[in-house]
Amino acid sequence: MSRAIRMIKLYENVVIGNFLYGLGFAIRDCLDGRTVFPGMVNQLQQTPVDKELADVLLSFPGLVRLIEFKMKGADLKKEKLRHRLLTLALSGADDAPLLKVSRSVHWYVEVSTVLTDTPLVCRAVPYLDAFSPQSQQEDAASLEHLIEQTAREAVGDLGALAREHAQSYLRRVRMTLAGTSTAAGGLLLVMGKGGSMRFAQLQDISDLNLPDRLWLDRELHRQEPTHEREGPALEHVLERDEPDFELSM
Template sequence: MKLYENVVIGNFLYGLGYSIGISSSERNQLSVINLLQQTPADKELGDMLLEFPGVVRLIEFKNSASSLKKEKKRCDQLTVAIGENDAFKKISREIHWYVETKPFEELCLNNIKPYLDAFSKIPSAHTIESLITEITNSVISPKSTISPIELEAYLALVSKCQGSGSVGTGGLIVSVSKKGIRYVQFADIMELRLQHKDYVMKVEKEFNSIMDKKLEKELKKERALDKEKTLNKGMTL
């Protein structure tokens, strides 16, 4: 039997959404769910980039029956790029995960480890269920001490050692509350906006559907200002 990666990913997202939903039913929950599999950003980062206020997870899904040569090479490249940088090692083992499944008729063996340890002989750190529980607990009670700047620097390192260093993929912020589900778009998933408290407060205050013209106009202005700042930095350099 072959358990395709997209089947695992789909059920993982369903389970994660349900788990977080029942655990945070009394408050608004902001999230960014980036399924990057088979997109240009897949080669730069991985299959999935999850973001919640105070929490980031980059996850690569694999079926053990598939060829793992390319993934081993990517893991080796990242290991070399990190080198003896203990700060990046800590960040990597907290946010960057490898999920490999090997199905049988009655059970599914999991190889779920920090990405740096993906092909080591250390035992699996999780099952799919316990990984979902760990992420849910982190979302409900964030305890990470990694700064937004450090998170963005790590993702940039991953992107550079696995690809061109330019992701260029937009995303959607999802707000789930008793009022329903609402979305707003943003320009670059590498910005990790939900790690910045001021931005989260602004979104929670002003959040509305992307069909809301007023909010859309404000976001366009903000993107224009960000672009202008980037151009000014480039000219300064």
């Protein structure tokens, strides 16, 4: 007696949600609760900023990361157009430094569409290399590995100059890919040692590019935080130790 096997398909938003959920746990495992750890976790998919940036924007003391998630076999016509526009925007004679920053900050992650015991990341490459022939070869890894690698880098120390370069790159991406869009705000969430939560409103997602201490001081000390307005960004401030390593995605 034969029995039909039902294939269960993964969807992009499910993968992104679990990546961010798992990242929170992975970062917590890297911390020991001694000092304040500011972090910005922005799920931008299907928001106005998605078209201007990507699906996910992360900013931690050790990294700034813009990630575009795509399912293997998806229709990539719009994405390839965005890729061409950005490539042209970075082709100027003075853009070599931004090209280097792009390959550190901006990533393209291709995920298997078939649900297996361990969802596979088919490719994780710099966005600018996503559609080059050399990058088409799959290098499968677990989603857990991608999460753990991102978490280890997040608790490092990016440095002020590298962060400034990363923000310059994000501004270039947004100017290149932005059409007619609606401003998108966000929420700053501060987690206390006892588990208490405090919220502050951010009027525009670009405020997330401010230095950690600046937005903490401005948003938390200027006024009592509220949670009346929601936005696509959820900010987490945890407790951190002082790691002595630095990894690249």
